[in-house]
Amino acid sequence: MLRARDISKRFGRTLALDRVDFDAAPGEIHALVGENGAGKTTLMNIIAGRLRPDSGEVSLDGAALRSGSAAGALGAGIAAVNQSPMLFERFTWEENLALGGFGTAAFDLPAVAVQSRALADKLGFTLPPAGSTIERRSVAERVRLEVLRALSFNPRVLILDEPTGVLAPAELAPFLGLLSGLRAEGRIIVLITHKLGEALAVADRITVLRQGRVVARTTPAQTSEAALARLMIGEIAPEPTAPAPPMGIGETALSIENLSLDRDGHRALDGVSLVLRHGEIAGVAGVDGNGQTELVELLAGARSAQSGRVIVADASAASPLGAIAVIPENRDLDGLVLDMTIWENLLLAGAIRDRLAPRGWLRRGGAIEYCRVLLERFHIRAPGPDALASALSGGNRQRLEVARAVASAPRVIVAHNICRGLDLAGTADVHRVLAEFAAAGGAVLLVSSDLDELLELSARLFVMSRGRMRETGQGDRDPSRLGMLMAGNWE
Amino acid sequence: MLSSVGKSIAALILACAIIAAVVLALGASPGGVFAALYEGAFGSWYAAADTLVKATPLVFTGLAVSIAFSGALWNIGADGQLIAGAIAAGAIGPYLGGWPRPVALGLMLAAGAAGGAMWGGICGWLRARRDTNEVISTIMMNFVAAQVLSWVVHGPLIEASGAYPQSMPIAPSARMYMPIEPTRLNPAIVLAIVLAIGCYLLLFHTSYGFELRAMGRNRRAAAFFGIPIARLTIGILALSGALAGIGGAVQVCAITHRLYEKFSPGWGFEAIAVALVARLNPLGIIASAIFFGALDNGSQAMQRAQGVSPVLVQVIQGLVIMILLAFDTSAWTRIRAELFARGADSAARGDTGARAGA
Numbered sequence: 111m112l113r114a115r116d117i118s119k120r121f122g123r124t125l126a127l128d129r130v131d132f133d134a135a136p137g138e139i140h141a142l143v144g145e146n147g148a149g150k151t152t153l154m155n156i157i158a159g160r161l162r163p164d165s166g167e168v169s170l171d172g173a174a175l176r177s178g179s180a181a182g183a184l185g186a187g188i189a190a191v192n193q194s195p196m197l198f199e200r201f202t203w204e205e206n207l208a209l210g211g212f213g214t215a216a217f218d219l220p221a222v223a224v225q226s227r228a229l230a231d232k233l234g235f236t237l238p239p240a241g242s243t244i245e246r247r248s249v250a251e252r253v254r255l256e257v258l259r260a261l262s263f264n265p266r267v268l269i270l271d272e273p274t275g276v277l278a279p280a281e282l283a284p285f286l287g288l289l290s291g292l293r294a295e296g297r298i299i300v301l302i303t304h305k306l307g308e309a310l311a312v313a314d315r316i317t318v319l320r321q322g323r324v325v326a327r328t329t330p331a332q333t334s335e336a337a338l339a340r341l342m343i344g345e346i347a348p349e350p351t352a353p354a355p356p357m358g359i360g361e362t363a364l365s366i367e368n369l370s371l372d373r374d375g376h377r378a379l380d381g382v383s384l385v386l387r388h389g390e391i392a393g394v395a396g397v398d399g400n401g402q403t404e405l406v407e408l409l410a411g412a413r414s415a416q417s418g419r420v421i422v423a424d425a426s427a428a429s430p431l432g433a434i435a436v437i438p439e440n441r442d443l444d445g446l447v448l449d450m451t452i453w454e455n456l457l458l459a460g461a462i463r464d465r466l467a468p469r470g471w472l473r474r475g476g477a478i479e480y481c482r483v484l485l486e487r488f489h490i491r492a493p494g495p496d497a498l499a500s501a502l503s504g505g506n507r508q509r510l511e512v513a514r515a516v517a518s519a520p521r522v523i524v525a526h527n528i529c530r531g532l533d534l535a536g537t538a539d540v541h542r543v544l545a546e547f548a549a550a551g552g553a554v555l556l557v558s559s560d561l562d563e564l565l566e567l568s569a570r571l572f573v574m575s576r577g578r579m580r581e582t583g584q585g586d587r588d589p590s591r592l593g594m595l596m597a598g599n600w601e
Numbered sequence: 602m603l604s605s606v607g608k609s610i611a612a613l614i615l616a617c618a619i620i621a622a623v624v625l626a627l628g629a630s631p632g633g634v635f636a637a638l639y640e641g642a643f644g645s646w647y648a649a650a651d652t653l654v655k656a657t658p659l660v661f662t663g664l665a666v667s668i669a670f671s672g673a674l675w676n677i678g679a680d681g682q683l684i685a686g687a688i689a690a691g692a693i694g695p696y697l698g699g700w701p702r703p704v705a706l707g708l709m710l711a712a713g714a715a716g717g718a719m720w721g722g723i724c725g726w727l728r729a730r731r732d733t734n735e736v737i738s739t740i741m742m743n744f745v746a747a748q749v750l751s752w753v754v755h756g757p758l759i760e761a762s763g764a765y766p767q768s769m770p771i772a773p774s775a776r777m778y779m780p781i782e783p784t785r786l787n788p789a790i791v792l793a794i795v796l797a798i799g800c801y802l803l804l805f806h807t808s809y810g811f812e813l814r815a816m817g818r819n820r821r822a823a824a825f826f827g828i829p830i831a832r833l834t835i836g837i838l839a840l841s842g843a844l845a846g847i848g849g850a851v852q853v854c855a856i857t858h859r860l861y862e863k864f865s866p867g868w869g870f871e872a873i874a875v876a877l878v879a880r881l882n883p884l885g886i887i888a889s890a891i892f893f894g895a896l897d898n899g900s901q902a903m904q905r906a907q908g909v910s911p912v913l914v915q916v917i918q919g920l921v922i923m924i925l926l927a928f929d930t931s932a933w934t935r936i937r938a939e940l941f942a943r944g945a946d947s948a949a950r951g952d953t954g955a956r957a958g959a
Contacts, residue, residue, distance in 0.1 A: 411827040438825055447819040457811055458826040467808035474806065 111135050112157070112188075112267050112298050117166035119152055126152045127163070128322040134267070134315075139289055139299040141313035143306060145342050145533040146505045148319040150302045151193060154269050157300075158190040159183030170267065187266030191273050193302075194442070195252035199245040203238050203255050211263035226258055233257075234284035236399075239374070246374070249440055249527070250277065250398030250559065257285075268292060269300040274308055281397075286312050304533055306335045318342055339534060360388025362423055363553035364434070364522045369418035371404050371577075378404040379415065380577035384555075386522060391544060391554040393568030394579070395561060397596050398527075401577040402557045403439065406526045409555075410436040422521055432460060435515035439526040439557075441504075445511045448500035452492055452510065453481035455499045461518035488513035489539065505536030512543050523547060526557045541567060561589050575600070606885070609878055609925060613892075616920040623916070624909065634907050638914075641902025642895035648902075650784035654856070656894030658683065658865075660793035661848025662872030663879065663886040664800050665721075669841040670881050671804055673817035676838060678724060678739025679845040680869025681746035682717040686846025688750055689716030690853045691860035692758060694771025705775040709850050710792075717846015718839040720746060725838030729831035735838065743869070751862050758860065767861040777855035789851040793887070796844065800883035813837055845869060874922050893918065 114132040118125070127149045134140040144150050155161040157168050162178030169175060176182040189211075197206050208222045223240065230237050235254045238247055244255075257273060270289075277285055289299055289312055303309050309316050310330045318326040318341045326333075326341045364386040371379040379401045386392050396402055407413040409420065422433040438444035446455050457463045457477065466477045481495035490509045492502055502510060508528060515523050525544065529537040545567070548554050558564050564571060571582045575598040586592060621631035643649045662679040669676035676682075689712040697705040720742055727733035751766075758768040777787045804810040816823040816833055824830050848868065853860065875893050879885030896918060900911035 407825070410825050412825045436825070443819070443821050444825040445822060447815050447822050449818050450815065454811065454815075457808075458815060458822065458828075460827055463808055463811070467811070470808045472806050472808060472811060 112170055114168045115166050117163045119163050125322050130324055134298045136296045138314045139293050139312050141309035141316045142302045143309055144319035149322040189260040189263045189265035190269040191256050191260045193271040195256040197244045202241050202243050210259035233288050248398045248403050267298040271302045306338045363388045365421045367419050369415045371415045377577050382579045386553045388551050388553050391548045391568045392570045393564035394557040394572045395564050396574035398559050400574045409434050409524045433521040435518045435520035435523050437511050437515050437525040437528050441507055446499045451496050452499055453478050453495040456481055456514050459514050459518040484513045505532050512540050516547055522553045524555045612925040615924050620917050629907050629909055637903040637906035638899035641899035647784055650786035652895045652898045653790050654785045655897050656890040657789050657793055658848045658852055658868045659875050659890035659893055662845050662868045663875035663890050665841040665845035666872045666876035667881040671817050672813040672837050675736045676739050676841050678742045679872045680865050681743035682720040682842040682845035683849035683869050684746040684750050685720035686713035686717035687849030687853050690850035691768050694775045695769040697775040698772035700774055702774045709775050709854050713846040713850020714843040718843035721842020722839035725835035729834040754860050768859045770859045787855045789855050797883045797887050
């Protein structure tokens with residue numbers, strides 16, 4: 111039995127956890143749900159010994175764990191999968207896993223690779239090419255590696271922080287099956303999630319956290335998605351997003367013609383074409399790692415294609431990409447400079463920089479004032495324009511990126527997995543802003559591995575698989591059919 | 602910025618306290634040592650002027666380091682770049698006899714800038730195009746510069762008599778104005794301050810400086826948003842080298858009037874300390890360089906008056922840097938986090954928890 115008793119933790123003036131009790135029994139999947147900032151991750155870190163609580167203690171089978179000792183928790187058999195993967199960027203994935211439970215004193219990398227492949231096959235995970243380093247891997251690949259690393263310890267307690275957000279539909283079922291298998295072996299599983307459907311589907315018990323307090327303990331049989339959402343938010347749930355705008359109401363805004371790109375010796379993009387019109391949100395569905403990252407980087411201008419072209423209507427021929435604003439998938443690594451101020455982060459967008467730095471001279475006062483207006487307009491909770499971007503919560507970081515994209519007055523916004531890890535309110539906000547942008551005549555290309563999001567927002571859907579892209583028909587708009595297309599079964 | 606000034610001063614005070622303890626242990630009087638240091642550095646007009654003269658090359662090289670470090674380009678080669686600048690200036694200096702002084706001086710400085718820019722630019726090009734670690738290439742180029750200097754003063758540029766391994770003296774028209782003889786104080790310090798202000802404006806008030814700092818803080822994000830990383834890398838290392846190179850040329854114009862082996866006592870390395878103490882702020886570098894210049898200058902007097910080895914000054918320099926870095930990573934980050942949590946109040950409620958947990 112895993113028990114956390116009377117746990118409190120304060121960060122500055124914020125009480126992140128307020129006398130929280132939590133327990134989980136062997137052979138149980140216990141879901142921990144709550145909004146961003148409810149304290150879920152803090153609780154996980156305390157159980158895993160990465161943070162020392164201000165009060166309270168954690169025990170496993172009656173034996174108290176030394177608080178704040180990660181090695182102690184791991185030794186006792188507690189392994190955790192982080193929401194933002196903590197891997198060594200410059201090491202290969204085999205080296206990263208060798209530092210987990212597969213490692214031997216001899217640091218036998220081939221043996222680690224063999225064991226990893228066996229476990230990955232069991233889970234239905236695809237592994238990166240042999241010997242590739244982490245820095246080029248997508249978020250989804252990182253999460254899979256992190257799951258493998260945690261399982262390599264053969265843990266008695268496995269804590270998973272939002273592990274499913276980045277898994278493909280094809281991977282989801284085996285993964286949830288794996289959790290059930292681990293449960294059957296008598297292990298303790300703690301599943302932290304926003305996805306209430308998942309919690310209801312696999313969990314035995316559900317604990318709801320809100321603002322650092324446990325507000326409900328329930329079981330799937332006794333509750334429903336709506337009831338859980340209400341408990342998490344504590345008030346009326348945010349209004350549903352505006353319905354998707356009617357399809358193809360405008361002229362062509364962006365056309366991509368036959369783009370191909372080779373990367374690391376394989377074809378990342380293979381003759382990709384699409385047409386995006388003003389006033390629409392078009393979705394690109396696909397399992398992460400099938401060329402979406404390359405496509406997005408290419409549209410951002412951070413990469414160039416071997417062949418093909420990108421045409422933005424009404425943009426200057428010299429820099430067509432100037433009219434595209436891109437919101438990258440990895441917001442902390444690619445989208446923001448965390449230790450610069452919020453107003454400086456706005457300047458990352460070339461269009462905003464040109465506006466606030468005419469002829470190269472930066473108008474600091476103007477930029478700060480402009481930032482203040484945007485913070486207000488987009489409801490970004492921040493101490494002020496002068497605060498560092500790292501001071502923002504995940505949801506507000508994403509709101510800032512969306513605000514920056516809209517404020518750079520582009521013809522086209524390209525958004526990649528932007529709602530990953532966001533809570534209901536954050537997701538609703540981000541979706542609303544994109545819908546408004548499209549309604550005002552903008553064009554949005556929504557690249558996502560979340561089918562629910564795509565089906566809800568986009569009138570037209572494309573599917574990417576192994577670097578190729580095709581448009582889907584109205585008859586394809588259901589998750590199982592899309593899942594097949596994403597797996598590459600196009601005939 | 603105020604807090605960073607505070608940090609530097611606090612580190613300095615702490616270093617002095619430790620030094621006082623060391624001096625006591627050595628059996629000398631701390632008060633006497635600090636008094637002698639001060640006396641040697643600022644005790645007379647002459648001493649103060651010489652402190653500024655000693656600080657001058659440190660401002661140029663300190664700026665070189667600060668500009669490069671702001672972009673996370675670890676230029677350890679300011680010494681080589683300074684020498685390259687000095688060689689360029691020292692090579693043309695003897696032939697500027699017929700030119701009016703302002704023109705001749707301008708040519709000297711331009712030659713210095715060009716020499717340093719080439720030396721730094723090579724490393725920038727290697728980094729941008731061939732992904733060569735600039736730490737290694739800039740360090741190596743220091744040795745290349747020192748050997749080239751040794752070669753030219755033994756060979757192509759050796760003085761006519763050939764008595765010593767040193768170059769021909771530069772023409773009188775290429776020598777710096779010396780307005781307040783017998784001190785060696787000269788307008789080079791003014792040029793250094795003007796360049797420091799220029800670097801400050803560049804870093805914090807221009808789009809180019811923003812791109813540079815963004816690249817320094819998060820290279821991936823900068824690349825994602827289309828900031829031209831390769832061009833910036835070459836440009837910044839060339840600019841950094843040019844600043845150091847001007848420092849070398851100024852030294853030839855104002856002080857040495859010729860080239861010889863061991864031209865630089867290690868200004869380019871001391872510059873790293875100067876820049877770190879100034880927390881890479883170009884304006885802070887003026888004060889920081891004067892502080893280091895004063896230590897250099899005062900150490901002689903200290904040795905004479907108190908019988909303490911001038912090596913003690915190097916101990917002070919090392920301590921200041923170490924204490925500063927220690928302040929940076931632990932205590933101040935915590936205090937800042939605490940202060941911020943207060944300022945943010947309930948707006949950030951819960952967010953801090955998510956952040957600390959991430």
